[in-house]
Amino acid sequence: MLTKSEYDLVIIGAGCAGLSLAHRLVGKNYKVCILESSADINLKNKLWSFWDTYETPYDHIIKKEWESLVIKNKNSLVNINCKKYKYKSLDSHVFNNFILNLIDKNDNINFISSSKVKSLSTNKSEVIVKTKDHELKCKHVFDSRPENIKVSMWQQFFGAYVESEEDIFDDEKPMFMEFSGIEDKFHFIYLLPFSKREALIESTYFSQEKEDQYLDKKYIEEYVKENYSQSNFKIRKTEYGSIPMDANIKNSSTKSITKIGSFSGATRASTGYTFINIQKQVDNIINHLPDIISKRRKIKKNYHSxxxxxxxxxxxxxxxxxxxxxxxxxxxxxxxxxxxxxxxxxxxxxxxxxxxxxxxxxxxxxxxxxxxxxxxxx
Ligand SMILES: Cc1cc2nc3c(=O)[nH]c(=O)nc-3n(C[C@H](O)[C@H](O)[C@H](O)COP(=O)(O)OP(=O)(O)OC[C@H]3O[C@@H](n4cnc5c(N)ncnc54)[C@H](O)[C@@H]3O)c2cc1C
Incomplete structure (x- = not known):
């Protein structure tokens, strides 16, 4: 049976952008609904890392921070000094649970999982959002769904959380990029040591084509064996994904539907970094929310200068x-x-x-x- 309801705002997608926006709306005078297609948003692991260049409400749930990074190509080794702008990592599960818990304790936001949005239609004063079981009327939609667009470059990666029985990692020195011997590709290892015995090790490509060579557990296991031969280790969990890296992704927001997140242009094309841009984006939305709802303001099309x-x-x-x-x-x-x-x-x-x-x-x-x-x- 189709359930019909009315809200001020609907957020599509409970990923980084949807939940960051919902977090800022907790306890505010808006009736909000989040529609998320997956049954459990914690099924996938993501570790968001960024330089501390913008104040976020998540400092208290940071997993670890570092004051320097290393970049390595063959025999060249360079230290990146980040004493001023510390490099920080945040676990998506901790972030999700922190925000879901706040939403749970407040009545102004309703979270509906297993609800894939199938269509959006707009008329002069409202937007109608349809899923298989729901029809929602609202004043404005914030939409974080991926777009089916041609992307000129992908950052693809496979990462494994490696746990060793011995002290093998220098936990003060993450490896920002260690270029592999694969000469004709922009491929590197990214290694974040959380302690002397635990690290996230990621095999990463920048490429036009979706590739999966070197992007698997076996590649990481070989890397650990080669570089830490004395270690008895196991892989506790994995994370993987692909990030659209396109300098010209345009934000297709309209007066009633604001695109948010990666596919609204929040991803920096040359690096894939998105987390801090999403925080800036949602702070900007909150600062102009009355104007956005009354259609007097549309979010700008190009996010980067x-x-x-x-x-x-x-x-x-x-x-x-x-x-x-x-x-x-x-x-x-x-x-x-x-x-x-x-x-x-x-x-x-x-x-x-x-x-x-x-x-x-x-x-x-x-x-x-x-x-x-x-x-x-x-
Ligand atoms: C593994 C991984 C690691 C990353 N690491 C970093 C990092 O270190 N630093 C950094 O800055 N960035 C990083 N990124 C990039 C970026 O920060 C993330 O991709 C971020 O999660 C993007 O947030 P988003 O809300 O735009 O998209 P998502 O988090 O993908 O959220 C979109 C949500 O919409 C839901 N959805 C999709 N279609 C529908 C539909 N039809 N109806 C309802 N819901 C729908 C999805 O299920 C999903 O939950 C990483 C990305 C990945 C994949």
Whole structure:
């Protein structure tokens, strides 16, 4: 039987964006419904990491933070100093449970799982959201569903939480990127040590095609055996996924439906970092909510500035066409003693001086060449 109900706001998707927005709406004077297609949002693991460049309400549930990172290519090893902007990791299960618990204790938000949104229709004053069992009328929809669009580059990864019986990891030094011997690909290992005995080890690709070579448990097991031969270890859980890396993903929001999350352009094309942008996005929505509901304000179409999008486009072309050059360029970029400018650049808050510094550190010939070459989407 179809259940009909009315809300002020409907949020589609209880992922990072949907729950971050719901968190800000807890206890507010809006009647909200979250519709989530999966039966259990904790079935998948995600660890969100980011530099601490923006204040979020999640500092008390951070899993671990670090003051430096390492980047490695063959014999070059570079330290990234993040004393000013600490590198932090947050477990999605802890985040989900924290917010679901708050929602549970307040009556203004209703959470309905196993409810896949099938259609949205709008008329002058309301939006009608339909699932198999529900028909909801509301004033405004926040939609975090993925979009079926052609993406020019994916960041794909497979990660394993490795537990060792011996002390094998340096828990003060995460490996931001350790480029593998696979020369013709932009492939690297990302290793976050939570203690001397436990780490998340991820095999990561940037590529136009969806690939699964090197993205499995076996690859991680081989990596651990090769690098920590004395260790007796087991894999406790895994996480995997693909992040759309496209400088030109446009936000398709309308006056009644605001797109949020990864597919609204919150993902930074050159890095895949999204978590902090989602926090900025939902804070911006909350600050303008009355205007958004009354249709006087639409969220802007491009989330990142023109110059960052242009630089990311060039970066992705080089990653695709000449991965070896990009690996060398990154080692050079992080070789300076003070990495604050690079971190601000990767975290979307560079000053003009930061951008000039970055351009001076990059190999100019190759960046100029790819500034004028058009990438062909397959
Ligand atoms: C494994 C993994 C690790 C990542 N690590 C980082 C990181 O370290 N740092 C960082 O900044 N970013 C990271 N990201 C990128 C980004 O932060 C995440 O992808 C983030 O979860 C995006 O949030 P979202 O709400 O846009 O999408 P999602 O979290 O995917 O949420 C979308 C939700 O919508 C639901 N849904 C889909 N269709 C429907 C429908 N028709 N009806 C109802 N519900 C629907 C889905 O079930 C899902 O719950 C990572 C991504 C992955 C996959």
């Amino acid at each position: 023109y110059i960052l999008r242009k630089m990311d486009e060039v970066f992705l072309k080089i990653v695709n066409e000449e991965p070896r050059q990009m690996k060398n360029a990154l080692i050079k970029l992080f070789s300076s003693n003070n990495n604050d400018a690079q971190i601000r650049f990767l975290s979307d808050i560079p000053s003009i001086i930061d951008i000039v510094k970055i351009i001076l550190l990059l190999p100019k010939k190759i960046f100029l060449k790819y500034s004028f070459i058009k990438i062909v989407k397959k």
